[in-house]
Amino acid sequence: MAAPFTRRQFLKLAATTGASAAAMTGLQTVLASGAAHASSGEIVTAAEEQIVPGVCLLCPSGCGVLARVADGRVVKMEGNPMHPINLGALCPKGQAAPELLYNPDRLTGPMRRIGERGSSQWESITWDEAVQLVAQKLNDLRAAGHPERAVLMYGETRGQLRAFLERFFQTVGSPNTISRESLNVAAAKLGTYLTQGIYDLPAYDLEHANYVLSFGASLLEAGRLPQRMVSGYSFLRRGRADRGKVVVIDPRQGVTGAKADEWIPIIPGTDAALALGMAHVLIRAGLFDSDFTHHYAFGFDDFADGEGKLHQGFKSIVLDHYDPARVEQITGVPATTISRLAGEFAGGKPAIAILPGKGGLLNGSLNGLYAAIAIHCLNALVGSIETRGGVMTQRYPTVPDWPPLPADPTAESGRNVERADGAGALFPLARHAYQAVADRILEGYPVEALFLYDANPVYEVPGGARFVEAFDKIPFVVSFSSFMDESAQYADLVLPEPTFLERYQDDYIEGLGYPGIALRQPVIAPRHDTLNVGDFFLRVAAAMGDPVAQAFPWRAYEDVLQYRLRDVGTDWETLKELGVWMTPGYRFTRRGSERWVNEVVGADRLNAPRDGRFDFYSRELHALLGGLSNEQQAALGLSQTSDVVSLPHHEPVTYAGDESEYPFLLNVITLMSLGPYSAAANLPTLQEITGMTVGETWDSWLEMNPEAADELGLRDKDPVWVESPFGKARTKVRLVKALRPEVVNLPYNQGHSAVGRWARDRGVNGMALLNPKSEPAAGLAAFTNTRVKVYRASHIADG
């Protein structure tokens, strides 16, 4: 295509192809009328252009995009100015999306394995064959009375897709739809649930906050919603008259700490102690919101239960155990700093303490969960729950219920079987324990069909190699990946889904509190023989026959979306045209009001009363863990007993690896450039800019404090081995002063052995070094409890 058009040629073309005139945008008309020029050259552009809205999916922010489609090709991505998360902005990942769409390593159609598992021998099949194979397998499982042996592991299922996939597996008869959240947001969600009674991430009103305390997690680079946080941060900084203050608490400074007003390099795994130390100062000085703690909270003071038994409350545990002098010993943060932070937090209201989406909290022991609870309690303590400039509760658009599931005894019995990941049983606090699926299968949990949607567990979980062993025990593995990633390599069927620019999918707007919806649509026709996973399961349902088919009366996933989105406030055509629809403006609820009780505090509680009281003393934890014996509690990683179990407190982290042999803590960091998703590692532009902060490109590196390196005799850029009890990797050391000396950082999303030509054999995967053991109570993956040693690698082998 694209032989250069001169204006003259263009005029000729326009004259002869009158039919396309209607599709021409204003600009082409312009060119035909002769343009004004600043230089002697003339502007030449495409013959036909469209701007089509969509939603990015290269990180979980869900930014609205506008794709510039010139002559049928996506040539540029812009942010959608109407989308409230990014307000027209777009990060480098979104900008690089054309490299995803036109990536030469994309899978071009459905394939069936013909050689040995993992031998990369495939044959093309048709979608009809794929549908038949999957329908047959699921029907066989149902006929054998074990539909629960079909398991779905999923990553990002945006909008209706999660409910749709859950519905499909429930209809088939499996409780096993397992989210990746135990690798990222589960600790923060559980922390909110166990206190505020809402199982979701809080939304933060950064725009009106005066003081922001960010605990870990790279707010501006790689949290759950980086672009949302950047937009809020930018407004807080310079979008209004009074500039808010941002304090980052993180062992590593990173870009977020560098851009903050203050960086507190805390000892890893001690966030709970710092938060409680601040609480101590706030309570001692009477700087807390006593209206909130007395009327809308539970367990702030000591209390007597229904049987007259006395219990310890938040106030007494904090006053007894967390005076700043002791907290300084635990956290390494000076007592004067703790007092000052507390004073600023209460004096600079509205103030927010932000929970990280991943990273520091996921440290393999209950410590992380108590840290999330303690941090969220700070918000409650100063009355920031549901106040302007404080913490909001995310609302979602109203969607109609799904039609009732058909009566089906096979499915009903399957749905009641214990889950494959052990959530709710082995892990009593967990909703999902993604990384534990491999262990459970290797221990004998029977799985006969595994479906991987946006899931690459072989690469993305600590010690992912055990998933390869687990796959050996599963006769039928299906991946929906658009690329031949590390997990798809071992699948029996690979059924590529279209990229986010080629499919229908809705997206909830998260992070601003108020409800909103955005829509992905095919901005160009799918480039390859791919099928939306929703459409695929609709066809499988139809092929399976009743009763499964009965539950899915839709012809296409687009129809499912139209059904579910009919009450969002706009019609389908408008949604397609604008790409986004919302009810802007968060409506804060009055404390104790009906909406407060129904929507803001306590609504999701399963065991504790839904009484609109914020739990400083977690009645939910008391119900789940309080009745256990001391031994059972200890087995879950609890060093404390009695009431302390239900109260936020500092639990020492148990590290994998002996300190004398493995002196460093390994911190696997997510970057703004490569982000959290495997496919992004195969975009050459993102590879090129991956190591901006240290001047690295196309590679991994290990960040180390120069003093620590000095003791080891290492200089900047020396080749090193990083070795944990679980594996070792060779990379180069980069000296970074803004880092605690006992911590080393390894960036995530390098070291792929598959995915594509640009991702493969480049750098190292830190996940292979991390402790594969799940946290025993909440089933969280362990990201920050692995010790490593670092030593010089031979220069000779230095490629």
Next chain:
Amino acid sequence: MPRWVMVIDLDKCVGCQGCSIACRFENNTPVVKPSEALKGRAVRWNDVFPLPVNPTEETGDFPNVKTRYLTRPCMHCDNPPCIKVCPVQATFKNEEGIVEQNYARCIGCRFCTVACPYGVRYFNWHAPEWEGALQATPLLPAEYLNPDRIEGGGVLEGPAVRPKGVVEKCTFCLHRLQKARARAKAEGRDFRADEYVPACVQTCTGKARFFGDLDDPNSTVSLLAKSPRAFRLLEEVGTHPKVIYLREG
């Protein structure tokens, strides 16, 4: 006649590199091979980097370390050293103050890359050498190349794919200005200065970038240029840059 100026508020910039990559896709700058990137031959007209460039030279010692990040387009100097050394007038300042680069005239002598004190002129050491659909050579454009270009009458400018051996640089997205002007003319009205921003300004995640006419006393950039936080890079060398930074804090 507008006088185009960019203002970058470093207090809002979060070093995300969105500007860098928006520029890449708007202006068709090639990805270079990893080995070339290691030599510092990556072509990103608006690069983002830490200051100091080597992290071990960060100011202060742990824990009192301060790292800064800088995003750096062409400064579009009012007194540009690069145009004076060009033996063939391939680079020149137009009447609105934008420093242009004509690939059709450039002979690749690289005098300008040396003369520029900001290091924002990039030489094409190789024709891009990618495989498959991502191939971006002048003969076979990648499928997602921006089709916009400025050409004719011995001129080849803007996002037009460059041949090996020429120098290229940030143009303040001159082609976007020309398109905006053409649109205004077609709609029979006067062009307004706020109808056009470069791609980096449009995409900025932190809303840190502003663009406009410095001759208009009421434009955002004019107001921001008067901020006590405003400074220009290497003001002392007399280049009079038209990119104005606002310092942090």
